[in-house]
Structures are given as C-alpha cells and as structure tokens.
Amino acid sequence: MITPIFSSISWMMRQVIYALVLGVMAAYYFFGWGVLLQIALGVITAIVVESVFLALRGRDVISSISDGSAVLTAILLAISIPSIAPWWVIVVGVSFAIIFGKQLYGGLGNNPFNPAMLGYVFLLISYPLQMSTWQVDFLSLGQALDVVFDLSNIDVISSATTLDEAKNSLSFAGSIQQLDLHSPSQAWINAGFLLGGLYLLFKKVIFWQIPVAFLAGIVISSILLFVGNTDLYLSTQNHLMLGGTMLGAFFIATDPVSASTTPKGRIIYGFLIGVLIVIIRTFGGYPDGVAFAVLLMNMTVPLIDSFTQPKVFGQ
Amino acid sequence: MANYLFNGGIVINNLYPVNKVEIIQASLPTKIVLPLQQFGGQTKPCVSVGDYVLAGQVVASPKGGFGVSIHASISGVVLSIDKQTTVHQSELKSECITIESDGKDKWIDRKNDHVDFLHYSTEVLIETIQKSGIVGLGGAGFPTHVKIGKVVDCHTLIINGTECEPGVMCDDALMQFHPREIIRGVEILLHICGAKRVIIAIEDDKQAAYQALSMFNHNDKISINQIPTKYTSGAEKLLIKALLDVEIPSGGFAVDKGIICQNIATAKAVFDAVINHRPLVSRIVTVTGDGVKPNNFEVRLGASFKHLVSIVSPNNQAHNYRIGGMMMGVDVTDINIPISKTTSAIFVNNQVLKPVVQECIRCGQCSEVCPVRLLPQQLYWHAKSENIKDALNYNLLDCIECACCDYVCPSHIPLVSYFSFAKALNKQQTHEQNRINIARERFEFREYRLERNKLERAQMMTDKKKTLKEKMAKEQSQKQKIAEAMQRVQQAKDKK
Numbered sequence: 022m023i024t025p026i027f028s029s030i031s032w033m034m035r036q037v038i039y040a041l042v043l044g045v046m047a048a049y050y051f052f053g054w055g056v057l058l059q060i061a062l063g064v065i066t067a068i069v070v071e072s073v074f075l076a077l078r079g080r081d082v083i084s085s086i087s088d089g090s091a092v093l094t095a096i097l098l099a100i101s102i103p104s105i106a107p108w109w110v111i112v113v114g115v116s117f118a119i120i121f122g123k124q125l126y127g128g129l130g131n132n133p134f135n136p137a138m139l140g141y142v143f144l145l146i147s148y149p150l151q152m153s154t155w156q157v158d159f160l161s162l163g164q165a166l167d168v169v170f171d172l173s174n175i176d177v178i179s180s181a182t183t184l185d186e187a188k189n190s191l192s193f194a195g196s197i198q199q200l201d202l203h204s205p206s207q208a209w210i211n212a213g214f215l216l217g218g219l220y221l222l223f224k225k226v227i228f229w230q231i232p233v234a235f236l237a238g239i240v241i242s243s244i245l246l247f248v249g250n251t252d253l254y255l256s257t258q259n260h261l262m263l264g265g266t267m268l269g270a271f272f273i274a275t276d277p278v279s280a281s282t283t284p285k286g287r288i289i290y291g292f293l294i295g296v297l298i299v300i301i302r303t304f305g306g307y308p309d310g311v312a313f314a315v316l317l318m319n320m321t322v323p324l325i326d327s328f329t330q331p332k333v334f335g336q
Numbered sequence: 337m338a339n340y341l342f343n344g345g346i347v348i349n350n351l352y353p354v355n356k357v358e359i360i361q362a363s364l365p366t367k368i369v370l371p372l373q374q375f376g377g378q379t380k381p382c383v384s385v386g387d388y389v390l391a392g393q394v395v396a397s398p399k400g401g402f403g404v405s406i407h408a409s410i411s412g413v414v415l416s417i418d419k420q421t422t423v424h425q426s427e428l429k430s431e432c433i434t435i436e437s438d439g440k441d442k443w444i445d446r447k448n449d450h451v452d453f454l455h456y457s458t459e460v461l462i463e464t465i466q467k468s469g470i471v472g473l474g475g476a477g478f479p480t481h482v483k484i485g486k487v488v489d490c491h492t493l494i495i496n497g498t499e500c501e502p503g504v505m506c507d508d509a510l511m512q513f514h515p516r517e518i519i520r521g522v523e524i525l526l527h528i529c530g531a532k533r534v535i536i537a538i539e540d541d542k543q544a545a546y547q548a549l550s551m552f553n554h555n556d557k558i559s560i561n562q563i564p565t566k567y568t569s570g571a572e573k574l575l576i577k578a579l580l581d582v583e584i585p586s587g588g589f590a591v592d593k594g595i596i597c598q599n600i601a602t603a604k605a606v607f608d609a610v611i612n613h614r615p616l617v618s619r620i621v622t623v624t625g626d627g628v629k630p631n632n633f634e635v636r637l638g639a640s641f642k643h644l645v646s647i648v649s650p651n652n653q654a655h656n657y658r659i660g661g662m663m664m665g666v667d668v669t670d671i672n673i674p675i676s677k678t679t680s681a682i683f684v685n686n687q688v689l690k691p692v693v694q695e696c697i698r699c700g701q702c703s704e705v706c707p708v709r710l711l712p713q714q715l716y717w718h719a720k721s722e723n724i725k726d727a728l729n730y731n732l733l734d735c736i737e738c739a740c741c742d743y744v745c746p747s748h749i750p751l752v753s754y755f756s757f758a759k760a761l762n763k764q765q766t767h768e769q770n771r772i773n774i775a776r777e778r779f780e781f782r783e784y785r786l787e788r789n790k791l792e793r794a795q796m797m798t799d800k801k802k803t804l805k806e807k808m809a810k811e812q813s814q815k816q817k818i819a820e821a822m823q824r825v826q827q828a829k830d831k832k
Contacts, residue, residue: 028701028746030694084692130695130747228700277699282713284703326714333731334342334708335573335586 030129034089036226037272038096044213044268045100051206053160055104058169059111063095066115074124090129094118097137097272101265101312102144103155105168105177110151114140134319135279138312145307153308154179183207184264184308187255196252202259211267218271227275230287235270236261238295246303254303269298269311279319286322286329294318340581342574344705345566346740348502351662352630357509357544359620359632362647364441367415368638369674370406371422372396372431374471377403377479381433387414392444392615394467395433404469404479408435409617409636411442421673423659423666432674435638446613453610458528461610468609469616469677474507474570474599475500475660477678480606483598484529487591493531494579495522497538497545497600498563500570501661504681506620507600509632511538511545514604515552521607522558529596534558535579536600539565567663568707568738572597586734621675623648627655627684641671641682650684658683663739694747702741702751708734712741712751719758724765727758735759 048056071091075082095115102110118140126132145152156177160168167173181189183204187197221227239260246254260266265273274280274294281290294314301310372379379396383389389408396406412435420432453461466481474496495518499507511518526534534555538546540562549560563569563578573584576595584590590597601619608614617637621644624630628648635644641657658665661681702712710731718727732755741751 028744029691029748030697030746033697033699033746084694088694090697128695130697228704277697280698282698282700282703283711326711330711330730331703331709333586333710333734334577335583335588335734336731 030088030090033226034093036221036224037093038089040217040220040226041096041100041214041272043217044210045096047206047209047213048100048104051159051209052104052156053158054162054165055156055160055169056100058162058165059099059102059104059106060096062108062111062169063099063115064092066112067091067095067119070116070119071124074120075128078124078128080128085128088129091119091123094123094137094140097268098140100268101137101141102152104165105154105156105160105179106151107171108169110144110148113147114144117143130278132278133322135273135276135315137276138273138315141312142316145312153181153185155182156180182264182308184302187259187263188302188308197255198252202255202263204263207264208262211262214267214271218267221271221275227271227277228284228287230284231275231280231291232270234288234291235274235295236266238292238297239266239299240295242296242299246299260299260302264302264309265311266298269294269315273311273315274318279315279322281322281325281329283326283329283331285331286325289325289329290318290322293321340578342569342577342707343709344707344740345568345574346705346743347565348567348743350503350505352503352624352626354505354630357505357512357632359509359513359634360647362633362635362639362644364410364437364439365636365639365643366437366439367640368409368435368437368636369420369422369640370395370408370433370435370638371420371674371676372406372433374403374406374477374677379403379406381417383414383433385414385416388412388438389414389435390442390444392446392617394615395435398466402479402482404471404481405467405615406433407469407615407617409638410435410437411440412437421670423668423673423676423679453524454527456610458530461524461528464610465606467615468605470602470605470609471616471677472599473601473605473619473677473680475664475678475680477676480598480602483591484525484596487529487594487596489594490529490531490591490596491533491594492580492596493522493526493529493534494575494595494597495525495534495536495600495603496570496572496575496597497536497542497549498570498575499539499542500680501663501665502567503624503630503683504622504661505624505630506622506632506680508542508545509622510601510604510620511542512548515545515548517607518549518600518603519552519555519558520611521603521605523555524606524610525596525598525603526555526557531596532557536560537563537569537575537579539563539569541565568736568740571707571736571738573736574707586731616677619675619677619679621679622681623684624681625655625658625684625686627651627653627686635675637677638674640674641668644675644682645671645684648684651686654687656683656685656687658685663743664737691748693749696747696749699746701744701746705740705744707738707740708736710735712755715758716749716751716754719754722758722761724758724762728762732758732762 072082072086075085098114098118099111118136122134122136122139123132156179158178168177183202187202218232222229240257243257243260247256274291281287297314297317298310301313378399380399381396383395389395390411391408393408394405395408398404415434415436417433419429422430462481462485470480471477497507497511522534534557546562568574569578572590576582576584576590605616618634620632620634622632623644627650633644657668657671659668659682660666662683696713696716698713700713706712715727715730715732735755737752737756739752
C-alpha cells in the first residue's frame, strides 16, 4: 500500500492559514480587535453553515469539515472586509460564499468560482456603505464588540480606503501627485501577506507561476498607464502596496480549485488577473478590483486549461 | 558522461533499509505452480499428469515465436495441469502445471562443452535464449529473444541496473555478488545485437554494485554510468532519455531507434543459459516491508509466496501483501499464488488503515511529478466520468502507470486505478467499435451486393430483350428477304 507522506488537503489548508498570520497580525496592529472578531464570526458561520449543508446533502460532515477549506474561505473573506462592519455582514457574506459559492456546485473541488471572492462581491454590491467604511484607529476588544454588534452608539473615526481616496479625490485635486496616498497600514499588511506568500512558495503549497505572473501583470500594465499620464494614473508602487494586491496574488488567485491548472495556463491566468486589476482600479466603478478580476478569470479557466496542455513525453 | 533530466519523478528514500545486501538461498519448495501463459506468449505442455520430471527439464514449449520454454524448477512428479490463481489485479485463474517435489533436486544432464560463445551464430544464441525461458526480468517480462531479434542497426545496448522501485534491492544484490557473470552476459548480448556500445546504468546510491561491476569490466565498449537516484528512472523510455537524451516517440519502441534495453538480471540469466546451459528456473526476490526483516532470496520459480514469506519469519501482526513494489505493485490477499519470472519483490507490511479519499482540488502536485508530463488532475476528471474521448485527448494512453501521482496526491485519490480502468474501457470500446464497424461494413457490402445483383439482373434482362428483339428483327428481315425473294421468284415465274 502506498503511504502518502507528502501531505493531505487539511495539511495544505493549514499551511495557508499559518501563512496568513503575519498579514493578520499587521492588520491587528493597525485596526485592533475588530479584525480578530470578524475572523471569529466568519469561522463560526462557516463551520455551522457547511455542517448543515453537508448533513443535508448526506455527506460525512466531520471528514469534510476537517479539510479546513471552509475555515480558510471564512478567514479570507473576514480579512477582506472592513473590521468595523456590522456582525451580520460577515455572517451573510460567509453564508453566501459557502452555500452559493461552494456547496451548490457540489462542494470542495467542484466550484468554478473562488468562494471567498464570490462572497466579497456579493457583499460589495449589496451593502456598499458597510463595505467601504474603514476605521482609522486601533480598537480595543470592548470598542470592537460595541461597533460590530452595535451595542452602544460609539463613534469611530472612519474613512475610505486609500484607493477610494485616489479614485474620488482625483476630480478635485487635478493631479494624482498632489494626493497623499501614503498608507503605512496598507503597506504593512501587504508586506505581511507577501512574506506569508513566500512561505507558501517555500513549502510548495502553491506554484510560483500565478503570483509571479499576477504581479508582473500589475507592474507592466501600471507602468504603461503611468508613463502615459503621470497625473492621471496611480504609480506601480501604489498598485503593489495598496488594496488587496498581495493577498490576491498569493492567497486568492492561487486557490487551486478555481485557478488554471497547467503550468502555462497559470502564467496566463495570473497575468491577466493582474492586468484586469489595474484596469478595474483605473477605469472601473469600484476602487479595488482583485475580486472582480479573479472571478472574471475564473470563468476563463476551462478555456485556458484546454489550450495549454503541456507537450507529452515522446510527442 | 552527461546525464539528462526528464520531467517529474520523485525521490523516495528506501523505507526499509538494510545494513548489508545479501542473497540467501531459499529452501526448496515442496510444490511449484508454473503458469502456461506468460506475458502474451502461449505455451503447450509437453508432459502429462503423473510424469516424473527433472529440474531444468522443459515442461511446456512455446506455440509460435513469441513465447519461451517453461522448465521444471525442481525434480518431482507432475500433479496436475489445470486452472490456478496467479498474480493478477483481479486474481484471475489461468492454466498451470503443478509439480510436487521429491526433495532430491535432481537435474537434467547439462552439456558442458566449454565452447566460447563467440563461435556460436546469432541465430543459435537467440534460440538458446528462447529455449532457456528468458524474459525481461525487470518487471515487464517481455521475451528477450523477441526484443533482441527485432532490432535493426542497433547502436546502443542499455543494461538497466537501476532498481525499478524504491525498497527493491534484488538487482543491487545481483550486481554485488555476480558482477563477473553479468559482464559476461552483457558481452553475449552485445555479440548478438552487434551494438557499437553498451551503457550499464546504475543509480548513484549503489556504490558497492558500481565498484563490483567496474572491477570486472575490461571491455572498451562497455561503460558504467551512474545516474541520480530518482523513481521512474528505471522505466525504459525515461532511462533512454536520461542517458542519451533521446525521446522515444509516443506509441513507438526503443528498438525502432536502434536502442535495446535489458535488465541486469536478464544479462545474468543469459550468461547462465549460454555458458552454464542452465535454463531460467530461479530468480532473486526481495522480501521487504515493516512486517519482516528485509532481505533478498534466490528462490525457485513457481514456489508460492507463502513458502517465501514463511522463510523470512514475519512478525505476528496482520499483514498486507503487495507484489512487485510499493508504487506499481499489486495488492494480493491470497499468498498461495506462485512466484513468476517477473516477481522482483514482495512487500509484507503491517496492516494500516487506508486514508480517506477526498475530492480533487486541482492542486497540480500530480502533474508536477508526472514523468511523461500528463495532467493527471484533468485526466482524472474524464476517466472518472468515463468520458474516454476527452481522456484520450489528455493523452490517456501515454500514462506509464508509475503511480507518482498517487504518491503525492493530498486527496489520496487512486489516480492510476482510474487511468488503467479508463484504458481497459477504451480497449473494450475500440473493440466494440471495430466489431460494429465490421458488421456495418458487412451489412453495407451486402446491401451493395444486392443492389448490384439487382442492377446486373435488370441490365441482363434489358440486354436479353435487346438481343431478342434484334434477333427477332433479324429473323423478321430475313423472313422478309425470303418473302421478297419468293416474290421475285414468283414474279419471274409469272412473267414466264
């Protein structure tokens, strides 16, 4: 009998969750307990909803839950939304992601779309206000509980994200150079996810093609735009260090189920996500484009895969 | 000499290492079972039940050019010629000769002419190989005389001394303890195929074997080449790629490119057959796994696995038995089945629970290790849904079933089982399709024939009618002429 010593699905999912720790710590440092509260809410929701659906579908609940994929989806969604969003936002988002993004397609391995991003886009379209209000200060556990569960009417200083700022203030400012796009919190969070992503590469949980092509897509297309008009378009550095770039490159686009699976296909898939992100950020209606870009490219995966088969030995 | 890399493959440490490789003579079995059908070659028994046979005596001779002779590996009485269970995934039964040992191990008279093999012609040597029952001892069991007789313009003879699977050490032992015989055997093979050079490939973790062979190799044409220890480098096409950087085309054979691959144990068997006039009646089998103390045994062909396992005194736990190797082997439950010419190893492992199979998450680890660059994750999808057409588009038939993908799959999916099932299904469907095609062609031909007959008949009728008409017309005109003549005569008469 062949004894598998390489890994199991739950091992892989655990590695991804470990790799998220640095980025989550950075987010905690800047935004406080709200971040952890959202993750906790998301994970509980995911386990409950997935268990119910597995039971309804007559599947083995314990072995499927323990693969860790639902928990990972919940964490990815929870760190993508504002940490001061009301509790029902994450509950609704995770439920949608698990039910419509995953279980209705037949569960793990059968979903054409990235469930976390499906949940995110659903929330973004349905609750734009809650999804675009980020706080500025560190929140204690008590404050975070107050805000998320709306216990008392405390005021949190909130603002839009830097990418939002860049988009909406451009009309007043005249040149993008005059805007203060300096955001240590976003830079540090992105750096955290970058390091975590390198850990995943080192552990061979993900392959290099998608993140490298993803970042190359962002760099190349943003340079082309920036060179074209420095007043109008964000610099490459801003594109890389703002929004969900690193989370997208190493954790979202690399979801194996919904990504392309051939070596060449991964490069095409990653690159086009990068290009689409820059296009959506620049010309689209929403400040960030990672989720839309990933979902759009998810649709093209069967096509990419069928055109990028490697040359078989001896053919 | 340079080594070339092929895609994928995996480095697996020997899970059951030994301090020193040995070859232990296994005790004589009390009974042997010899399958009549071996590796595609059919044989016809030439003894009957109750006959007394000597060790080395031919008990079945080949029908046609593909098979090889089968020899009694012990002396004794033929007990039966009937269907017995042999090594097969589904434990199918096949026709076998059963011989009960008399315990004396009496041999046939072997001629001992001490003639240098160089004096024999190629044809005689090839015939000797066939009559000595020699097939590829690496695992596939392809008849050696067919392979070596088929090649034209052979430029390279490769002797495969890479252990086919991790944990198996029968070839390693053979190279350490019989280097002289192996080199001589290689020279005989070289003489037959007339190659320009010989490469003996040994994995770089077998230093003792390398030293031993190097010490006995004084032939300029033979070079001994160490290659990195990586699983699947023992597979013929991949070994050729690693040594010569030649990719044998999909569906093609090495012999078409003037390359012959032979196993190290086959070379030894050729030596025994040609120099010692000893047919192939025994082989080295590795018995390993966590249920036993691993070792190599020289055992008579046809002895049961049970006989061999009883010698190694396994521990008292419940065991799983696997024949062949941890990667490509076959799990068996009945260990009364006989050891064949291709049995390189028996794994005796303590029983453990198999991991639960989960869904494929398309992680792509399998395509990363696939030595022939397939996309097992895509192929699985089509094989599972029995969509053979798409599976063929994903090069199902190029799968060498090395099980590297099974080994790395985090979902523990038995991918190779799906692929071999799909291959079988394809074969069946092709067969069915051929039958349908033949039937359709026959039907269409019948229709065509009927139609043709009808047309021909119609044509014939019209022709007949036409000739008849013409004939009638002719007769008519003749009658008329006669009548006219008569008339003229009459007129003449009347004028008178």
